[in-house]
Amino acid sequence: MSEATKKTQREFFTTRTVAEALAGFRPDHRAPVETVPLAEALHRVPAADIPSPHALPGFVKSTVDGYAVRAADTYGSSDGLPSYLDLLGAVRMGAAPEVTVRPGGCAAMPTGGVLPDGADAVVMVEYTAETMPGTIEVTRPVAPGGGLVRADEDVAAGAPLVPAGRPLRAPDLGLLAAAGVTSVAVHARPRVAIISTGDEVVPPATVELSAGQVRDATASALAGLVADAGGEPVIAGIVGDEPGALKDRLTEVLADADLVVVSAGSSVGARDETAGAVAAVGAVWCHGLAIKPGKPTLLADCGGIPLIGLPGNPLSALVVFGQVGVPLLWRLSGCETPPPVPSTRAQLSRDLASAAGRLDVVQVRLWDGVAEPVFGPSALLSVLTRADGYLVVPEPATGLDAGTEVEVMLYR
Numbered sequence: 001m002s003e004a005t006k007k008t009q010r011e012f013f014t015t016r017t018v019a020e021a022l023a024g025f026r027p028d029h030r031a032p033v034e035t036v037p038l039a040e041a042l043h044r045v046p047a048a049d050i051p052s053p054h055a056l057p058g059f060v061k062s063t064v065d066g067y068a069v070r071a072a073d074t075y076g077s078s079d080g081l082p083s084y085l086d087l088l089g090a091v092r093m094g095a096a097p098e099v100t101v102r103p104g105g106c107a108a109m110p111t112g113g114v115l116p117d118g119a120d121a122v123v124m125v126e127y128t129a130e131t132m133p134g135t136i137e138v139t140r141p142v143a144p145g146g147g148l149v150r151a152d153e154d155v156a157a158g159a160p161l162v163p164a165g166r167p168l169r170a171p172d173l174g175l176l177a178a179a180g181v182t183s184v185a186v187h188a189r190p191r192v193a194i195i196s197t198g199d200e201v202v203p204p205a206t207v208e209l210s211a212g213q214v215r216d217a218t219a220s221a222l223a224g225l226v227a228d229a230g231g232e233p234v235i236a237g238i239v240g241d242e243p244g245a246l247k248d249r250l251t252e253v254l255a256d257a258d259l260v261v262v263s264a265g266s267s268v269g270a271r272d273e274t275a276g277a278v279a280a281v282g283a284v285w286c287h288g289l290a291i292k293p294g295k296p297t298l299l300a301d302c303g304g305i306p307l308i309g310l311p312g313n314p315l316s317a318l319v320v321f322g323q324v325g326v327p328l329l330w331r332l333s334g335c336e337t338p339p340p341v342p343s344t345r346a347q348l349s350r351d352l353a354s355a356a357g358r359l360d361v362v363q364v365r366l367w368d369g370v371a372e373p374v375f376g377p378s379a380l381l382s383v384l385t386r387a388d389g390y391l392v393v394p395e396p397a398t399g400l401d402a403g404t405e406v407e408v409m410l411y412r
């Protein structure tokens with residue numbers, strides 16, 4: 001056993017908390033920046049604020065169907081004492097007004113039309129009547145600016161259309177399009193190399209299994225989590241337990257990955273080579289995380305590129321990747337605070353025990369506002385597929401009582 005392996009195996013007994021890992025494990029690599037068309041920009045993270053080339057909407061715009069007026073001409077108007085205005089013309093959609101509104105006059109106005117010169121408000125058609133051809137009766141006053149948006153009310157020229165560091169949402173794409181911005185500089189989807197380890201692990205397409213063999217479940221599931229968090233999964237194969245093989249594979253994938261994920265072999269058993277191999281290609285930040293399930297987790301910084309060594313049990317691997325890998329992935333994409341996960345409040349059906357200082361991730365089923373824990377060993381992946389979501393027992397807590405209102409993060 002190498003010196004490095006001995007050292008990292010001892011570190012297993014000085015685990016870090018998940019909170020410490022989220023705050024303190026911060027390799028400085030970021031996915032490169034690329035320019036993509038709007039149609040490919042959903043959920044991508046702008047590398048810098050994107051300023052508006054001009055004001056939006058760019059003209060004083062009516063928000064109602066009605067008549068453009070001088071507000072002062074409508075003061076005191078009521079059903080009993082209407083104002084009467086001369087109809088001077090009509091504004092057409094998508095065209096500059098050909099009419100100017102003088103005192104005592106008005107112009108017919110569609111929603112979205114350009115306010116004509118002289119007018120400072122639009123009165124809704126519901127509060128008017130054309131009592132005689134060419135004369136409009138107004139029965140409600142309107143204040144200056146009423147029925148309008150200002151030329152820069154959506155976005156001022158030069159102000160950010162969308163901020164750096166937040167994944168683009170559908171309305172962001174609309175605002176960019178409205179401003180004529182049709183391509184954006186965003187971080188590339190982080191490439192996540194996924195390596196499975198273990199002599200017993202065989203490709204999923206293997207038809208007949210020999211005794212003790214298992215099909216690689218973890219890589220496919222991790223690829224799903226990676227894609228969900230905006231990354232590009234790169235399934236980098238299965239590495240057996242022969243000495244040196246993992247180190248060689250790690251060296252290869254590090255040349256072309258933004259994040260490396262290795263599953264299994266990170267515990268303290270005789271064949272657990274991961275810590276030694278990782279120590280040969282990077283600096284191990286922790287070996288052992290105070291999380292249940294998932295304690296045999298390893299984090300390393302490989303020249304700025306983060307590497308996560310996940311527990312072998314697929315359930316534990318997925319739980320840890322959700323808690324630690326997904327936030328890392330968002331940071332690689334340029335987003336420091338991951339977008340919130342949809343959640344719901346529910347009443348816990350039974351007591352849950354936990355150790356203080358350890359984060360417990362508990363799978364739950366939900367019905368009628370009740371969260372029922374799904375228990376089972378982390379060797380069983382079906383515990384996850386049967387759950388509707390999960391709750392966490394926070395690090396300081398020693399457990400949760402039945403009936404406690406808990407927040408359940410929902411799977412979709």
Ligand SMILES: Nc1nc2c(c(=O)[nH]1)N[C@H]1C(S)=C(S)[C@@H](COP(=O)(O)OP(=O)(O)OC[C@H]3O[C@@H](n4cnc5c(N)ncnc54)[C@H](O)[C@@H]3O)O[C@H]1N2
Pocket residue numbers: 196197198200201214215216217218219263264265266267268269272294295296310311312313314316378
């Ligand atoms: N003495 C101790 N033994 C164990 C501890 C401990 O603290 N002290 N922790 C246990 C926990 S918790 C877990 S989790 C496992 C994790 O160990 P490894 O990360 O070294 O993983 P393996 O032993 O290689 O595998 C565990 C289990 O998962 C299966 N596996 C592995 N990879 C895959 C895959 N890609 N797809 C499907 N299944 C996979 C593997 O065959 C094993 O059955 O250690 C405990 N022991």
Ligand code: MOO
Pocket residue numbers: 291292293294295296311312313316317378379
């Ligand atoms: O924590 Mo192990 O990672 O329970 O299955």
